[in-house]
Amino acid sequence: MPNASTKPKHGRRTRRRQREDPARNELVSSSLESAQQCLFNQDYGTAFVHYLLALNLAPVFKDFARDSFRFTLFKWAEELDSLGRIQDLFSCYEQALELFPDDEVILNSMGEHLFRMGFRDEAAGHFHKALKMRPDYPEARENFYRVANWLVERWHFLMLNDRGRNQKYQRAIERAVQSGRSTVLDIGTGTGILGMCAKRAGAAEVYACELSKTMYELACEVVSANGLGGQISILHMKSLEMEVPRDIPQRVSLVVTETVDAGLFGEGIIESLIHAWHNLLLPRQTVDEENSEPSASGRVIPAGATVFAMAVECPEIRRHHRLCVPSVGGLSLGACGDLRSPVSCSSVPDDAMEPYTTERLSRLPGGYTALTQPFTALDIDFNNVQELEGLTSRPVHKLWLPVTHEGRLDALAVWFQLHLDQDNSLSTGPEEDTCWEQAIYPVHTTKDFALKLGDKLLVEVSCRDAYLRLCSVAVLRDGTEIRLDKPSPDLPDHGSNQNPEAQLCTALASLQTDHNKAFCVLESAEMALLNNEEYHKSFQDAVTKLFSQLKLANQHKRQNSSELFYVLDVSEGFSLLSLIAAGQGHVKAYSSVEKSKQQEVLKRLARSNNIPEESLEFWLNGAEEEQGVFQRPSTEKLWSAIMLDCVETCGLIRQKLMDKASLARCLLEEGGRIFPERIVVHGLLVESDTLLLESAVQGQEPTLGFNIAPFINQFTVPVHVFLDFSTLECKRLSESVELFVLDLMDTNANYTTRQVKVKATSAGRVTAIPFWYHIFLFEEICVSTLSQHSHWKQAAAVLQEPLEVRAGEWICLTVNLHKSTITISAQRDQPQPMD
Numbered sequence: 001m002p003n004a005s006t007k008p009k010h011g012r013r014t015r016r017r018q019r020e021d022p023a024r025n026e027l028v029s030s031s032l033e034s035a036q037q038c039l040f041n042q043d044y045g046t047a048f049v050h051y052l053l054a055l056n057l058a059p060v061f062k063d064f065a066r067d068s069f070r071f072t073l074f075k076w077a078e079e080l081d082s083l084g085r086i087q088d089l090f091s092c093y094e095q096a097l098e099l100f101p102d103d104e105v106i107l108n109s110m111g112e113h114l115f116r117m118g119f120r121d122e123a124a125g126h127f128h129k130a131l132k133m134r135p136d137y138p139e140a141r142e143n144f145y146r147v148a149n150w151l152v153e154r155w156h157f158l159m160l161n162d163r164g165r166n167q168k169y170q171r172a173i174e175r176a177v178q179s180g181r182s183t184v185l186d187i188g189t190g191t192g193i194l195g196m197c198a199k200r201a202g203a204a205e206v207y208a209c210e211l212s213k214t215m216y217e218l219a220c221e222v223v224s225a226n227g228l229g230g231q232i233s234i235l236h237m238k239s240l241e242m243e244v245p246r247d248i249p250q251r252v253s254l255v256v257t258e259t260v261d262a263g264l265f266g267e268g269i270i271e272s273l274i275h276a277w278h279n280l281l282l283p284r285q286t287v288d289e290e291n292s293e294p295s296a297s298g299r300v301i302p303a304g305a306t307v308f309a310m311a312v313e314c315p316e317i318r319r320h321h322r323l324c325v326p327s328v329g330g331l332s333l334g335a336c337g338d339l340r341s342p343v344s345c346s347s348v349p350d351d352a353m354e355p356y357t358t359e360r361l362s363r364l365p366g367g368y369t370a371l372t373q374p375f376t377a378l379d380i381d382f383n384n385v386q387e388l389e390g391l392t393s394r395p396v397h398k399l400w401l402p403v404t405h406e407g408r409l410d411a412l413a414v415w416f417q418l419h420l421d422q423d424n425s426l427s428t429g430p431e432e433d434t435c436w437e438q439a440i441y442p443v444h445t446t447k448d449f450a451l452k453l454g455d456k457l458l459v460e461v462s463c464r465d466a467y468l469r470l471c472s473v474a475v476l477r478d479g480t481e482i483r484l485d486k487p488s489p490d491l492p493d494h495g496s497n498q499n500p501e502a503q504l505c506t507a508l509a510s511l512q513t514d515h516n517k518a519f520c521v522l523e524s525a526e527m528a529l530l531n532n533e534e535y536h537k538s539f540q541d542a543v544t545k546l547f548s549q550l551k552l553a554n555q556h557k558r559q560n561s562s563e564l565f566y567v568l569d570v571s572e573g574f575s576l577l578s579l580i581a582a583g584q585g586h587v588k589a590y591s592s593v594e595k596s597k598q599q600e601v602l603k604r605l606a607r608s609n610n611i612p613e614e615s616l617e618f619w620l621n622g623a624e625e626e627q628g629v630f631q632r633p634s635t636e637k638l639w640s641a642i643m644l645d646c647v648e649t650c651g652l653i654r655q656k657l658m659d660k661a662s663l664a665r666c667l668l669e670e671g672g673r674i675f676p677e678r679i680v681v682h683g684l685l686v687e688s689d690t691l692l693l694e695s696a697v698q699g700q701e702p703t704l705g706f707n708i709a710p711f712i713n714q715f716t717v718p719v720h721v722f723l724d725f726s727t728l729e730c731k732r733l734s735e736s737v738e739l740f741v742l743d744l745m746d747t748n749a750n751y752t753t754r755q756v757k758v759k760a761t762s763a764g765r766v767t768a769i770p771f772w773y774h775i776f777l778f779e780e781i782c783v784s785t786l787s788q789h790s791h792w793k794q795a796a797a798v799l800q801e802p803l804e805v806r807a808g809e810w811i812c813l814t815v816n817l818h819k820s821t822i823t824i825s826a827q828r829d830q831p832q833p834m835d
């Protein structure tokens, strides 16, 4: 947000500085004056143009006019934003940054616009630069911490900390280089580590490419810090854009790469290698040339991969990808129609859907059960370009898999073995002690399907768009084939206890001929929220209680008790809360759900739950203006309840929550409430190596002998997000304690820093403080973000320096809340008097 303290300055000093060319000076001074006049008249667009002109002509005034210029820019940008003139908005920022290239406030503000427009990498780059300009600038720091994960993904730390993986790559590279492959290209170099290995192994020429700007810059820093600056040539480009001799002088004899994701092909390795074989690598050695010089032929590390899969039952995956409950908060969900998470795989590629998601199976709360043995889904040789090219036209591979364990079919889990060379391989399997996640292909059929012993599951493996696609298609049971890929009427349905109207709605929904159009997509966190009975029940209880209090108060005041209650739900994304409120009767509920498909679902649910159509309205479709969000259309009555969405799925408090709460509070009728009224932050001390490994490159020892840690560790953030605390491998060193209380009904009552004393219950090294929230909706009605069915994950403050503690020792935590960002530091407390 524009810094509110940057008020325009009105000054006459401009006149005194006039020098030299009088006409020019006259123009500068009249432009500055016009700018100020326009600013006064709130004509920000014109003021901006005047400032640009004046300051370009007379840079000497830049410092003097900086604050007013920023203010003008931010105001004008707000206006352009609300008009949807995004192109113009960014060109104003670009012009502003030409004038003030190092202005951290402008950089940070441009980052915020970029972020809102979905340009996350670019946004992150701006926050990072702003922070470099002024390391103590809290706005930029807060923004940077929230996006650092996009700039340098956390797995970089894991991979660099994974010694086994590093050494295997190192051995394979050394072997190839020492056997004569001395010109090397590292595709997707990241920090430059594999390229540096090749150079140290004796390669004559090493090239590296990296498409991410931040990683490219990091690689350059790392390589020169290791004294290899002149010896490895690093290119900021995608390998697919590289050409010989423009980018590298000649074809290389070795390509090394680890551009693989949990689903193997998601980083585009197939396309990159086909391109490399055609354009960047020497041709492959043929069998009859086996004895010829290796330097004359090309090769790839890794040499190939084998992909494995198995069917699993997993409640955690299920509740994130399918509707699992018949009703929540007093609403029957039978008429929802077909709801899906955006992760859906069919053999026909659909751009709107991701074929798989990723999870570390071993860390899923509630665990998983394998329903089949692991099976080989695919084998691929990266040194065979024909095979790579043939992959997308390979016929669909059908596999019939015996069911080895009874259970609900929730997903196919996929992992692979990466064959670096004949002797070195890496496995990403769920049982391995690796940092890798597995690819998860959730099963979407809305009805639950239980596999039985003796069944055979038909899985189809294909690779049409260079993504590996796995679909559970059918089950063979007692000689009959049951299809899983089409909704079939003979499977038991959650909706069987629907009222007749709901049944009619369901039937209508499934009558849609174009199946693609019939379903409504919910993000997996939205799906998990929808499945959360406890959360909705708490809201239902809270509104019931509030309404009865308000009714009582109205009776006392002898006011018309049949008057409507106005309720506003400003939850982000899909939410049933407005409908739950409307279900109480005598309510006009406003929902902020924006997507039309999702609005249709809400309308259908209203109808099937006998909620009058006029009780539910949709609020300010597409409105961006924060202020506008809360303003009621009619002014004579205020809101009885406003529902705020306080915590992001990742486990952090939403940005600007307190501003929203203050605003919302002003719009409540007497006795009206904000839900929640209070948030209590809880946390505890733990020793967890896992959290350290995911936060920074650990230890003093150089990585494979290279100095990498200090560079990549600049991207360490003090708070780890998306944590599943229930399955985190850690030792608990204290009971949980209350860290902070946020009072949303009285935002002035909140402290910014608080000291909390915690007693260590066992000895150990405190490395992190996981934290979560108790969200008090109304009086004692509370939902916890740690609860088993929550759609929220947890966050943890990771300490820069672990703290050794003894059992019984007191630790003093300093908990700080700046805007919405919590930071925690820990110190040993002063010695306590004996107690």
Ligand code: 44T
Pocket (backbone or CB within 6 Å): 155, 156, 158, 159, 187, 188, 189, 190, 209, 210, 211, 212, 215, 237, 238, 239, 240, 258, 259, 260, 261, 262, 267, 268, 272, 435, 436, 437
């Ligand atoms: N991580 C898996 C993915 N690139 C591994 O920009 C494993 C995920 C993972 N550069 C938990 C654990 C793990 N040309 O910096 C990236 C990327 C770059 C390219 C130039 C290209 N054609 C490409 C393609 C990608 O390569 C780097 C590595 S890609 C993925 C690595 C520990 N969650």
